[in-house]
Structures are given as C-alpha cells and as structure tokens.
Amino acid sequence: MSTISTALRNFKEPTKEQLTQIFFSLPSAGLLDGLEKTDGQYVEKMDINAVLSLGVQGLEESYAGKLHLIAPYLAFASLDRKSVRFTIPLSTIRRVERLNARAGIYALSLSTWHGMKIIVQLTSLRPTADHFCSLLRDALKIELQRGQMKLVKGFTKTCYSEALVSETSTVADNEREDGSLISEEKEHAAPRESTYHGGLGLRFKFPGDPKKLREASKIKLWTTYLREHGRNLTLLRYPQCTRLVQVGLPNRLRGEMWEVLSGSMYLRFSNPGYYEDLLKKNIGRTSTSTEDIEKDLHRSLPEYAGYQSEEGIAALRRVLQAYSFKNPELGYCQAMNILAAAILIYMSEEQAFWLLEVLCDRLLPGYYAPSMHGTLLDQRVFESLVQRCLPIIHDHFQVVDVQLSVASLPWFLSLYINSMPMIFAFRIVDCFFCMGPKVLFQVGLAILKINGEKLLQIQDDGGFLNLMRDYFASLGDSAHPNSTDPRARAITRFQELLLVSFREFSVITDDMILSERRRFRNEIIHSIESFSKRSAVRNLKTLGRFTKDQAGFIYDALYKAMCVVPPPAPVNPPPILLTANDGAEDKPETRIGLKTFQYFLSEIATWARNEKIVMNGFQQRVDREVAEHEFIDRLFFFWDTSCRGALSFQDLVSGLDGVMFNDLMENIEWFFNLHDKNKDGFLTKDEVLTLSESFLFIFRYEVGDAYLGAVSRFMTNAFEYGDALLPQAEEGTENKSETGAEPPSPRVIESNQPYLNLATFRMVVLADEVLESFFETDLSASFRLEPVPDAEIPASANGLLGDLWSTIATDSNKKMFHMFTDEIGKTIGKHQVIHRPSIGRYTKLEEPKARESLLTPSMRKSPSKASLTGSGSASASTATLAPSSSSTLTVDVKGASAKASPQIPASASLSPMVQAVNARLMERTPFAIDDAKDDEDETDDELEGNDNDDQVMDEVDAFLEAHDSGLTDADKEVANDLIHAEPLK
C-alpha cells in the first residue's frame, strides 16, 4: 500500500491580494458560498487612504491608514498594520453619509445597525474618493438585494456579546456566580439567554477558578469596550482590544472573540445552516477518518468533565466528522481532536466547525495534511529561529544531539493545549487568534530562553522533555519567589512567559515567518518526497528482480508522470451508497489511469515515445512526445492484474519485472500472451493482425527495411502456418457446430476462433533473424531505467527569485526559443529533423536474409526474399515499406484487417491483405514514386510539417544528386550518425 502525492508540487505562494485577505481574516473566495449567488454582480476591490475616528468625540484618537473595499466587506488597517484594524461585513452598515465638506475634507460617516458611528476621512484625491464612494454604494446595494441586511440581526442574537451589552446588569450578576452556582445560574439564564451560542463550559464549568481569573472584572472591561467599539461582526480592534486579549479573555466571551478575531465568524455568517446540512447529508457515512476519530474521542482532554459525558463526546464526534466530510483530502489528523475538544468548551458545534476550518486552512496551513508538510516546515522554521535568536542553546542541542522537535512539535500541533495546563494554554490561544501564527513561535522561543540555563545542562531528548514537563507544570508558580517585593512575587511564571514572548521576541513578525517558510519549503518538500519514495519502495510486496535503486527509478518515472499527467482524484461514492454496512472506504492507494501510464511508459520504453532529433545549426535537441497506440493500452490492461482499471506502483514494478529480465523464449511467450486476450493459448486471426500492428508500432522509426520486411514475412508465414494447421481446428469447430450455429463453409473461420498457438508463433518468429534478435535482447533492452533529473519535474516556485526564474524558464518560453532557432535554421538551410529509432540495432541498411532452412520452399514466397537486390515487383513493394510512414501505416493495416478478416476464406484473405497493406505503404512512401532507387535510401528523415518538406526534400535531392551512384559508405555513415545522435544539453 502506498500513496503517492504530488500535491506538494502544486503549492503556490499567495498573491498580494490573497495576503491582504489573509490579513483581514477574510474567507478565501471559494468559501463565500453565499457570494456565488450574486453572479454577475461583482464590485471591484479598492483601497484608499483614510483616517479613522469614532463618532463619539474624544473617545479615541484618530488613526491614519488604509480603507479597503473587499466586497462584501469593508476593512481598515492603520499604517503600522497593528494598532487599529477592523473587518466589517457591508450588510451591517445601515447608513452612509457624506459629512459637510469643509475646507476640502472628504469624510464619510458609516452607521452600523446598532447605531455605532464610524467616521472615515478619505484623504486621497477627490476623484479617487468619489470612485471609492460609488463602489461602496454599489456594493451596499448588492448586499441589500441579497437580503443579507435582514440576516444581521438574527445572526447577532447568536452572539453572547449582544446579551452582554443589552442587559449588562443582570448578566454581570450571573457572571459573579459563574462557577460556584451553575445550576442556579442556568435557571436564571435559560429563558433569557437561550439564543446565544455557547460551549460545553456553560454546562460543565470552564477550566480554572473564575475568581482567580478575575472573570467579573474582565467582563466589565469588555462590556465597556464592546459597547463603544462595536462587537461580533462590527468589532473595531483598537489597541485596547489587544491589551484586553493579552490579559486573557473571559470564559463566556472567549468563544465568540475567537470567532471574531480569527474571522471564522464571517464564514458562519455567510453559510447559515451549512453545518447541519453537511451532517445530515453524510449521516451514517464511514471512512478511515471517521474510524480514526472514533479511536480518539475518549482521548481528547479526558480530564475535562464535559468529555466524560456522552454529550461532550457526541459534540466532539460531530464536529470532527463534519470537518472530515467537508475536507476529505485532509480528513482527520490526530491533534485536531485536542483542538476541537478545547474550542468546544467555549463555543457551539457550529462555531467550532468554522473555527476548525479557519485553523486548518489558514492559520495552521498544512499542519494536518496527510504529509503534515506544514508541521514539518514550521518545525524547521522554528529551529532556524532558535539558531538565530538563541544560538547558544541551538549549539548545545547540536552537541548533545537533541532534537528540538521532540518537544516543540506538539506545542505547535496542538497550540500548547496538550503541553500546558489548560488555563494557560487558552491564554496563548487567545493571543494566537488575535495576533496570528507568529505567537506560537514567540512563545516557543520564550520558553527556551527562560529555561536557557537548565537547557544547557540537558544531555538527551528524554532530559529535554522532562525539563519542559516540569516547567509547564510550574507555570502557576511565582516567577520570583524569593523577591522581597510582593508585587514581583505575585508575578507568575506564565506572566513572565508572556512578557518575554511579546517583549523580547516582538522581532518575530508574520512577514518573517512567511519568508522563513519560503526559504525552507523546497528542502522540506524534497525530504518528504524522498521519504515517501523510500517507504514506497520498501513497502512493495515484491521487488521482482529489480534492485532498490531500479525500483527507485521506476518510482521516479511514475512520480514524474503523475506530476505531468495527474491521475484523476479518487471519486468518493455518493454518501447514499455508503451505509454503515459498507464498512470503511478502502485505504487509499495511489493508482494511475491510462493517460498517466502512457506518460510513465514513455519515460521508460524507447518505443513508447516519439523522439525527434532536431538540428538547426545552433543546437541539437530531442523533442519527445508521448506515443499513443493500442499496444500501450493493451500493456496497461495486461498489467492491471487486479482489473481495477488503474495501476499501482506495485503493478508497474511487477509488470516491468515480467518483461525486462526475459530471455528469448520468455519474451516470445510474453509477447504472445500480451496479445492473447482470452488467455486460451491461441491467437485468433484478428489477434495475429493486432500483433503485427504492435510490431509495426514498435519498429516505426527503425532505419532501413529490415523490420518491415520481417513483419511482412511474419504475417505471411503466420497465416500460412495458421492455415496449414487449420484442419484440426476445423474439426473442433464442426463438433461445436452440431449444437451451435453452423459455419457456412468449412474454410471460413470465425474471427474469434483459435488460430495460432504459442508453438507455431514461436516457430514463425524464430524463422526470422530480425525478430529473433528483437526478442532475444532488444525487447527487454527497450525498457530503460534511468535516473530522472529532478530539474525536469515541475517544482514549486521558490519565492520571488523562483518566480522570476520560473517565468524565464517556463516550458512555453523554451518552446519559443526552440521555434526561433528552428526558424533561423530553416532559413540558412541547416534545419533537420530526424526520428530517433526505438531500437536502433540495424544502422546499416542491409537486411539480414531470412533463414531458409526453417521454411519449406512453398512458404518461402516472394516477400521473404525482399532484400537489397530489389528484384520483382512484389519484393520491391515490400522493400519500399518506408519507416517514415509507419505511423499512418498501422491505421491502414487496421483498415485492411477490418475489411479482410471476418468472412473471407483464409487462404484467399492472406495475400490480398498483405498486398493491400503493401500497396498502401507504397502510396505513402514519397520516394517510391520519385525514384526506384529510393527503396535503398535511408528514409528516416521524417518530414515534419509541410513547411519543412520542401527544404528537407531539397536537401535530400541535393544529396542524391551528389551521390548519384546510389548508396555509398558515406551514406551509411550519415545514417549511422543520425541514429546515434544525442541531444545537446
């Protein structure tokens, strides 16, 4: 079982526009399901310089910054991008007024649905401001038409903050009782507060002592803030907001604030009912993810009372399952259970579902993906930051060979929830949602810095872990227990940790994280890929006769093929078909379809690609394209031993093993079996023809006539032998026909009737030296395992430089360059295109003579004599089978066989068919018409495209004139050179 993923190659750096969206916590376009309904109505994005102030005078200073219209949102960030910002859905804005323009001031007053007034002074030039206003007007109009405006009030009822500001006195009273008298509080609360969403904490208590956490005063502060600066959808984030978050969010408000700060609230707002629908649609569905989820449900914060009850477990199950249905590619990753369990204490299932979405998609990108590349990448980034900021610790870790990730990986993966006591971890999570992913790094660095001295004593991973465990357990202790100053004594280690994090490591910015990620991404991708390659090779059930390196080459070819021609994504059957009885969906195993296989084979088998050697005087290169032929399709299904319509890595290895190590007899048998569709040990007449087509396909670019002659002889002989053996077969048919349909004539055979057995086939093949040598060595040798240069695999762009480079070195640019040099080559008459032969055994144009000894004189009819002497019309026609026309030739054969095969008497069908084939070949051969001598010419100069024809023809003509005497040694040499021509690199 192995899954091979090329997903990491598809990574694209976010565009500037996307970065802005990420900054404002806006949902990515695909997630704005509601927006798609308004197709056609699209308002362009615009930003404008502005100064923000609040309608209440003297409350806050004004902040200069940029106002962004990103319909359906309006967003603002102060110039430092830190102090003040907001993201507000347009549908919450009820009134926009142009304030009395005094002395050229252009100011707008925006009133929200709850009456808050935001004053923005547009400081750009007037026409720009006018344009902005008109866009804003359009966007607002659309929101009104979509009916979003009406939804706002209903939605805000689900937010605790509304209850908080509207009934401050009573709620605050309850708050004081919170934790001590839950049941009483519930009696009070239930009728009034039932509309707002809340987490398990409302029922099972919130972790920590509310008194110690000073819940009541925090709530008071927040109530004041929310009343003046907006709340939930309309929250304005002033410096005060960040400060309040840093001292810890009050438990009851926490869930909602996480939603707002992370931006998941916008998703919930624009996708009402989505969560319930998703669960309903997928009810009863099971998958590997749901299985994994089941295993972990009871291992998620088990010490919390809520998860000792079925209610909590069921909520956790639904949220995790819903997410795995929404994003089946990611599914479920251990550690998500911890996250989900943690946030469910503070928020409803629906809130938690959307927050999980934002976490996995935006805040912790790639952390939980099947390859966990995000986790690995951020661990690498963290290591590099440690090296930069705490070099002594980093060096010590190097000396004693301690791996940082052993401890830090769970920190990042579970946002410290799994490492610290919950009350502390949640405060870090508060900051994380408010200030972004850099918080994880800042806290991590601070932990190491604070424990610096002890860390320099540790000698191994175990010691490191134990130290960290002890430290986390002591976070509630005083940081300065021996201080004489009682205020210093009161500072806990956790407070110290936050202080160090945000003071000393404020140098760590989001931009720095982004650029560090860019720096290490390729390294991580490379190591993940080589890891999965090694395990894929290791996990093969059998290597066959391949070495591991060879299997690695097969893997590389497969990987490259998957990059170039991605296999279709496995389609999940509709949920209705997946009842619980169906059991789990199969474990994923990467399989490729026919298209990818064609590319794969073209990497390995010389005849599965069309290679043109192009010379234009400046360069010599090989243009390679994937060949398509029924023979390749046949091979695909031949190797698909489990009949899945797709091949796994193992299938490919086993398939190649079945042909690459064969000797003469095995190869003949292999080729025979490949064409024996019903595996009865006989080829039918049609199959003999198909087999001949396969020959012609493989030999299509060979120099000289040797192979064509051989195939032609093969056909003649095969049919003669077949017919000679027919009487016995006839008896069988007659016996059968007593019960079945009677054949009209004894000499007529059914198209599906067994015709040629292996022994006869072998005899016919061995009768010909060319075919014999093909089966003896050339067939196996035509499969070549070579290292795939990594550069050929499309890689992700690496940062800015990577972008630049990739725009220079794209395939299309290369093509342009090639076309350009070709054009020049043509004008100076040096342009030349040759097909590289797949086998290239016969570099001379002489053809080995057929083995006469094996054949009776009657069987040695004219075609087998076709040789250089070129006597007699029949032999001439065979001899002119030019390789250049072989690609069309196969089609002709097909046409001929279709006409000839079914009901024509065997003996009669033979020669007309071969003649028909030959005749058609003759028509297609340009030189056969011009000059009889051409049958001896090397006609491997494929004429590519009509515009080249004349020049190449001219060249050939000139060549012929110069060497009028016919084929000379020099000619042979030229042919030889062409065959061995290598691309200039």
Next chain:
Amino acid sequence: MLNAAQSFTSVRLATDSASGSVDKSVQVKLVLLGEAAVGKSSVVLRFVSNEFQANKEPTIGAAFLTQKCRLEDRVLRYEIWDTAGQERFHSLAPMYYRNAQAAVVVYDITKASSLEKAKSWVKELQRQANPNIVIALAGNKLDLVQPSVSSPGAASTSESEDEADDATATPGETPGALGEPASLRQVPREEAQAYATEAGLLFFETSAKTGEGIVDIFTEIAKKIPIEHILAATRGTGRPGAAGSRADGARQEGGVNLEENAAKSRDACNC
C-alpha cells in the same frame, strides 16, 4: 538477587565507578511502533504503572515515559517513546526511533492488516534504525480471543501461572460458544511466530488488559540488549548513564551504512 551474577557485576561496578555514577541503572531507549489503536499506549501504561484504562495522555507525536526494570543484577531504565499510530505521523517516526536500542512493534491479533503494518515497521527499522536495535513483535489483545492451544509455548515460563488464571478468566467473561471468541482472531499465532523467527525478532502475544505477556517483552528485551556495549559507550563519553544510549547509537550508525543514515538524519532534522 545480586549474588547470582556476581562475576559480571564486578565488571559493571567498575564501569560505573569509573564514570562516577552512583546510579547503576543503564538507560535504554525504546520505541513503540504499530498501527493506530493496536494498543501501544496501553502496553506502555500496563508496563509503567500496571494499569489499564482509557488513555489519559493523547499521543501527539509521541508520549514519553520512563520505567526501571530489574534484571538479575542489572537495573535498566527504559526511556519509552510511545508514538502516534496514525499513518500521517509516519514521517515523524524517524525522529523517535533514531538512536533507539530497542523497539516493540505492536499489532492487533484480531486485525490481520495490523500485522502487515507491523511488518513494514520492522522492515523500516531494520533498514533505517540503529543496526543493533533489538526488535520485539507483540500481538496484542489476546484477551479478545480464546487462549489458543499453543499459547503457553513461547511465553516466559515464569508467567505461565498467570496465564492459567487468564485462561479461566477469559471464557468466563465471554460466555457461550468456545469457538466464537476464537473466531475474532485473524492472525494465527503460528504465522506471526514464523514471521518473527524469520525476521529475527522476539515474539510475544500479549494482553494489555489482563497484563499477560507485557512484562515478558521488556524482560526479554533487557536480556538481549548488549548492555556492555552501552556502558562502554557511556564510559567513552565520560558521562553517567544518561548519555550512553546516544553515544552508542551515534557510534554504531557512523560505522554502518553511512548513506542511509545521512538520508535518515536529514529527515529527522526536518521533523
């Protein structure tokens, strides 16, 4: 206890005193691997605190536990890395099994596919880990099946009495047809035993629930571990027990199969 192998002890005591250590214990790094939910964490929990319960500590990356184990005169301090079983954590595993002197690869005898996964872990360990690593294969959840006729065979003799107890206890819990619980078994003992012999592994069938066979794993590993090796390495670095394992592992890795180790260590670094 001590007198049994006095002659060996003197050697080791000398070693210990040379390194200036009061603690005679030898540190052994052991890693648990296996498919998800085969009971790795339960096996550890049974060994470390002799209990069986729903896992208190969720395994993210790996859980780290220690347990001392006395074998004749030796005291081994097991540093146990209990890894996450989910497939996608696989790429992190090298971080935990690097330098390990012992590994317990666990499968579930009621789930055939888990043995396949176990085999692939063994393959990986034999190729990528410390070349002297002692690997034990443990078929867990023995309590779910009828104790098979052959079960007392290879298990340690000292535990045979306990096994007899279990043998009577288990059918009691699952009343009814004797054949029914046996049908839960998907991996015949003989098959796994044969594989283990072929691959050169210690082999046990265990039940973390009843405790059967658990201690045996760690005892047998302790017997097989080249302790002198570890101690010698410790002395070489001049540090007490704690660092022995690492130096040992590093030294051995340096000697063998450099290329693969280089690749591996890079993987590990990126974790």
